[in-house]
């Protein structure tokens with residue numbers, strides 16, 4: 001354990017870990033502030049998606065993921081931490097404090113830290129080979145350790161119904177979300193742009209139009225973007241929490257990062273099929289398809305694919321406050 005204050009380099013390492021977290025449309029809806037060696041995580045309301053994420057649920061999930069990733073950064077420095085969720089009732093957008101403790105870090109965290117840089121959302125086709133059941137068990141464990149459930153939906157008729165919901169939702173949402181999304185997604189590869197999903201990360205379109213990967217650029221002509229056949233029977237899992245409070249969104253985010261980076265460690269990539277979760281009726285159906293009493297927070301497509309390029313991140317100077 002290390003009791004000297006964090007050096008600037010160590011702080012940078014923790015922040016780089018935190019900001020590597022996934023976020024909807026790569027909005028990176030967070031900012032951070034140091035309080036001694038503890039790290040405050042705040043939701044940034046200027047990066048909200050009023051149409052695509054009207055309650056800020058997904059922005060909170062992203063901040064929960066950033067909080068967990070920061071803990072991995074601390075662990076790599078041999079520092080144990082705990083997360084205090086929503087530490088100040090007067091400041092609802094101050095969503096988490098990562099507190100350094102006297103305890104040694106969870107040894108698994110330091111290992112997971114090294115998988116952070118290679119974690120990416122992979123919207124390409126996955127191989128048909130099934131994920132080994134032991135690896136699925138590790139992913140379920142990762143979710144459970146963070147107080148959530150990862151329901152891998154395998155059995156019929158639940159599986160087919162979930163796929164149908166995902167595809168139906170794709171048709172329902174695209175019209176009204178298209179404009180908001182276009183500001184973030186599919187920009188030609190611009191070296192100066194440090195957020196959003198660049199064209200190179202969209203992946204190919206599904207040949208038969210029935211892919212589970214959400215096409216983030218429906219109806220837009222993106223030069224060089226081809227079409228291809230996707231895996232016939234994607235592995236789909238639903239990340240669920242016990243309820244749907246702000247705290248549970250943050251818990252879902254922590255669990256999401258732990259599941260994703262555990263997957264990375266075992267060569268499993270993920271993309272998301274969250275489209276039915278953005279429609280309140282369909283969202284309830286997703287949870288009931290998973291035959292559980294929980295609330296569906298994320299729908300994941302899991303598998304092994306070919307490597308994809310990283311998405312950009314904003315410079316650390318842009319995400320660290322005081323912001324008083």
Ligand SMILES: Cc1cc2nc3c(=O)[nH]c(=O)nc-3n(C[C@H](O)[C@H](O)[C@H](O)COP(=O)(O)O)c2cc1C
Pocket residue numbers: 020021022023024025026058059061062065119120121122123196197214216271272273274275310311
């Ligand atoms: C709460 C949340 C919702 C997301 N929803 C989708 C989605 O519906 N479709 C999709 O393709 N990617 C989705 N993503 C993935 C982001 O687009 C991705 O994390 C971001 O572009 C950064 O890229 P990276 O994950 O490769 O670092 C979501 C991520 C989060 C955290």
